[in-house]
Amino acid sequence: MKKVTKKQMGLIAAVVLLGVGGTYAYVQNQSSVKAAEAKQEVKATTEKLDSLNTEINALYDKKDTDFLEKGIKTKQINDLQKKVTKETTIKKEKNLSKKDYTDLDQKVELVNTNIKKAKKAMEALVAINGLYQQTQTSVAINGSDVKKDLAIVDDLKKETVENVSKAFFKEGATKTYDKTINELIANAEKQLNQIDTAKAEVVKVYKDGKVLSTDNKLYDTAKNETDKIKNDKAKKALLEQLAKVKEDIDKKAKEEAEKAAADQTAQQAQSQTQQNTQTAVAPTVQQGTTEENSATQAPAPTYDGGNGGYVAPPATGGNDGGNYQPPVTDNGTSGNNGTTQPPVAGTGGMNQDQLNEDAKNNDYNPSTDPNSPWYKG
Known part of the structure; x- marks a missing residue:
């Protein structure tokens, strides 16, 4: 085997050195490209988050930004939540510093806070409106428009109202929105209590399909309390029971009136009979002649x-x-002294x-x- 000369060794070393240097340069170049791409992605994501925040802010009423906008649907909130989730799960590149992600991290936190707030407001809206009867043109809360005189839904349970209260009632509320939520929860509780009060009065006169009392005062109290109920279904059920009580009251009053009239007629007849009897047995005074x-x-x-x-x-x-x-006496005299x-x-x-x-x-x-x-x- 031929011995490698120094010249050959020098050439080999030069080739190796060139290869290593080229590889390093290539790696360095690739890393710079990835960093630039990562920065661009961070920038694009940050802009998307800004856009999402704008969409979330547009969910609120222009008159009072604590209230959601009129006609808002749950689907709108859910769609925004999906977008936020997608944009905030970006994979961070190792070749970017923490500083490169500072702006992005702030926007992620802001958009998550805003979507969470919007979701809670939507949950409150659905829960509160769910306590009351509603139509296409009449709901408890629609934007910043509020109706506090609506009747509660049929067969509303106390447990439902209690759960809504635990989730959304705010002690010491100062904002109009929070005060409104509190008032609507309290109003639903009041209507339920009124139904219970009316039921308690009705059972004093009617229970288990039977009229228990025809006392007018008890009936009037039950009727007055029932009339205060706003829910038509609950009111109708109690009024139907009270109608049966009223029927018996009227029947009793009629019977008493007829009995009183009969008693009066009998008393008058008895009095007339007594008068006739006294007249028949009265003595007759006979008038004789003057003589x-x-x-x-x-x-x-x-x-x-x-x-x-x-x-x-x-x-x-x-x-x-x-x-x-x-x-006149003549005192035994035989004359009349000239007097006739x-x-x-x-x-x-x-x-x-x-x-x-x-x-x-x-x-x-x-x-x-x-x-x-x-x-x-």
Whole structure:
């Protein structure tokens, strides 16, 4: 084998050296290219994140940027979330320094914060609106427009409201948005409580398909509490029960009115019967003739034996039917001292002196004369 000369050795060394140097230069060149490409990618990604932040900010209402825009859909938030995830999972190149990624890292943090906030706002919007009945033109929250007088959804559970409250209610809220969320949660709770209050009053008068009481006060209380319910389904169910109670109340009132009328009629009939009976048994006063009355009422005469005369008793009438006035006593004198005496009752118009005279001449005795008021039988 031939011995390698120094010249040959020099040539070989030169070739090796050139090869190593070329390889190193190539590697260095490739590394620079990758670094430049990486920087370009970082720049492009940063710009995309800026664009995503702009899209996220556009999700909010122009009047109050704490509220999401009108008509926003959950799909819009989800689509943005996918874009953010894609742009923030960029693989960092080792040949770039930490400083090269500073701007990108800040934009990634910002876009993640913003999309998270938007997602939470969307969750709150869906949850709050889900508590209330809504139509295409009427929802609890739509943008910054808020309706606080809507009825809660049918068959809303207390657990649902409690979960919404735990997730979105903020103590000591100062922002309009947070206050609105709190008020709508509290309003849903109030409506549920009103339904419970009404139910508690209704069961006092109606339970298990039966009317328990027809007390008007209990019914009125239950009716008033039921009328305060905003949810039509819950209100209708209770009103149907109360309608049965009212039917029984009206029926009872009618029966009582009819009984009262019947009692009054019976009482009036009884009173009339008593009055008729008293009239039928009342004594009848018989009116006699003037002569009969005079004969019955006229007392017997009294005689003044000491003076040989008599005193006629007072009488109210005689045969003449005249209003007879008793004569004055003559104290036993035979004359009348010039005074004309009135006739004596039952003597056919004769006065006392005439009777005395007639008695002397005819032996007339009044006590034996049947026509005389002094007749003794």
